[in-house]
Amino acid sequence: xxxxxxxxxxxxxxxxxxxxxxxxxxxxxxxxxxxxxxxxxxxxxxxxxxxxxxxxxxxxxxxxxxxxxxxxxxxxxxxxxxxxxxxxxxxxxxxxxxxxxxxxxxxxxxxxxxxxxxxxxxxxxxxxxxxxxxxxxxxxxxxxxxxxxxxxxxxxxxxxxxxxxxxxxxxxxxxxxxxxxxxxxxxxxxxxxxxxxxxxxxxxxxxxxxxxxxxxxxxxxxxxxxxxxxxxxxxxxxxxxxxxxxxxxxxxxxx
Amino acid sequence: xxxxxxxxxxxxxxxxxxxxxxxxxxxxxxxxxxxxxxxxxxxxxxxxxxxxxxxxxxxxxxxxxxxxxxxxxxxxxxxxxxxxxxxxxxxxxxxxxxxxxxxxxxxxxxxxxxxxxxxxxxxxxxxxxxxxxxxxxxxxxxxxxxxxxxxxxxxxxxxxxxxxxxxxxxxxxxxxxxxxxxxxxxxxxxxxxxxxxxxxxxxxxxxxxxxxxxxxxxxxxxxxxxxxxxxxxxxxxxxxxxxxxxxxxxxxxx
Numbered sequence: 001x002x003x004x005x006x007x008x009x010x011x012x013x014x015x016x017x018x019x020x021x022x023x024x025x026x027x028x029x030x031x032x033x034x035x036x037x038x039x040x041x042x043x044x045x046x047x048x049x050x051x052x053x054x055x056x057x058x059x060x061x062x063x064x065x066x067x068x069x070x071x072x073x074x075x076x077x078x079x080x081x082x083x084x085x086x087x088x089x090x091x092x093x094x095x096x097x098x099x100x101x102x103x104x105x106x107x108x109x110x111x112x113x114x115x116x117x118x119x120x121x122x123x124x125x126x127x128x129x130x131x132x133x134x135x136x137x138x139x140x141x142x143x144x145x146x147x148x149x150x151x152x153x154x155x156x157x158x159x160x161x162x163x164x165x166x167x168x169x170x171x172x173x174x175x176x177x178x179x180x181x182x183x184x185x186x187x188x189x190x191x192x193x194x195x196x197x198x199x200x201x202x203x204x205x206x207x208x209x210x211x212x213x214x215x216x217x218x219x220x221x222x223x224x225x226x227x228x229x230x231x232x233x234x235x236x237x238x239x240x241x242x243x244x245x246x247x248x249x250x251x252x253x254x255x
Numbered sequence: 256x257x258x259x260x261x262x263x264x265x266x267x268x269x270x271x272x273x274x275x276x277x278x279x280x281x282x283x284x285x286x287x288x289x290x291x292x293x294x295x296x297x298x299x300x301x302x303x304x305x306x307x308x309x310x311x312x313x314x315x316x317x318x319x320x321x322x323x324x325x326x327x328x329x330x331x332x333x334x335x336x337x338x339x340x341x342x343x344x345x346x347x348x349x350x351x352x353x354x355x356x357x358x359x360x361x362x363x364x365x366x367x368x369x370x371x372x373x374x375x376x377x378x379x380x381x382x383x384x385x386x387x388x389x390x391x392x393x394x395x396x397x398x399x400x401x402x403x404x405x406x407x408x409x410x411x412x413x414x415x416x417x418x419x420x421x422x423x424x425x426x427x428x429x430x431x432x433x434x435x436x437x438x439x440x441x442x443x444x445x446x447x448x449x450x451x452x453x454x455x456x457x458x459x460x461x462x463x464x465x466x467x468x469x470x471x472x473x474x475x476x477x478x479x480x481x482x483x484x485x486x487x488x489x490x491x492x493x494x495x496x497x498x499x500x501x502x503x504x505x506x507x508x509x
Contacts (some may be wrong), residue, residue, distance in 0.1 A: 154354055
């Protein structure tokens with residue numbers, strides 16, 4: 001209760017400072033719109049449907065790409081951790097590509113797929129896959145061998161072992177890898193949407209971009225707020241339950 | 256059940272003569288303790304019996320079948336509890352049971368509860384592994400190893416990492432459980448007193464290369480008190496024998 005109150009107070013104070021700055025008239029309202037103007041923009045764009053539609057388009061790209069990325073990255077990471085041949089080939093490739101900022105995939109994706117959903121998906125998948133591969137790989141490699149030994153004596157075969165021992169045992173690494181993958185995917189998608197118009201759908205990045213073109217600062221700030229809120233929600237909805245589970249089971253984190 | 260072990264063993268990177276022609280027969284329901292200094296290959300021997308390692312010569316027979324792979328008929332209890340941190344106490348005991356075919360899930364749950372009760376941890380079914388003390392962890396590991404009803408229980412210095420008080424308590428527990436369940440147990444340790452307290456038969460091992468040297472029978476009534484004079488006397492005998500072999504080897508090798 002006290003924590004919630006403090007958090008609310010903090011954000012109210014931020015708003016107050018913002019309003020005070022606007023009132024002081026140091027910058028032109030074109031550069032610094034009032035919280036009121038931003039709120040008006042958000043309400044209007046919700047009413048005429050643009051904001052919700054853009055959010056839906058963006059989230060669809062993000063979630064679809066992200067889960068495809070996970071579906072590719074997890075098994076690849078398991079493979080690089082267990083077969084030297086895959087480690088020397090895919091493993092090295094993953095390490096290299098992971099250092100590549102995922103925005104760098106945008107030009108290539110546009111040439112390959114055109115200004116379509118395919119290009120957006122490709123960018124998101126590339127942002128996700130490699131960090132998931134590396135995290136899975138690290139997770140599996142750092143497992144104490146005793147877990148696998150104990151499982152083997154209980155009659156656990158190779159496949160059973162993957163599903164019931166190695167994956168759950170490396171969960172702490174997997175979760176942090178999935179979070180990193182998520183962050184990369186989200187950033188690269190935003191960059192791609194701001195960078196190019198995608199003919200098949202109008203996302204949040206585009207709204208942001210047109211806000212700039214139209215010198216509509218209320219729109220720019222409004223969309224940025226929406227993006228921040230989506231990031232926060234994703235963290236709370238997708239990862240917090242897992243992390244709470246980890247902390248409870250493994251006994252890590254704050255007591 | 257006859258378990259005839261006769262083998263040689265080399266390690267991969269350098270050739271270490273870990274076990275030299277070790278033979279051992281264990282009868283059904285017997286409590287065997289293998290004692291030896293660290294590095295004498297006793298854990299290796301246990302791994303081979305478990306099927307976790309392959310011998311370079313000789314073979315392990317269990318119920319007239321050669322042991323080629325690990326399996327649930329020979330469960331191992333390790334020095335570290337090797338409990339799975341992603342499962343709670345109950346889930347850990349269930350792990351081996353789920354791998355046992357021919358049971359309904361409700362039966363599995365009953366069995367798991369029964370064994371948790373046997374080790375005195377029925378109140379901690381929902382506890383997470385990190386919330387248990389060292390002794391409690393080993394009790395859970397014991398329940399996990401007993402639950403699928405293996406033919407043989409292999410114990411690799413399971414109490415070595417525990418404090419003296421907890422250990423003595425567990426000596427009592429394991430004897431009580433063994434009386435009830437009459438499992439065949441092969442127990443490895445470097446602690447002679449532990450050996451004297453638990454074993455029907457004690458095998459003495461000497462290092463480089465690992466060899467079984469001598470066999471002692473301990474014919475004391477159970478349950479035995481770890482601190483009793485008889486145990487101390489047996490332990491002294493074992494220590495003397497152990498020292499004798501190690502010193503004799505030092506002289507012959509020099």
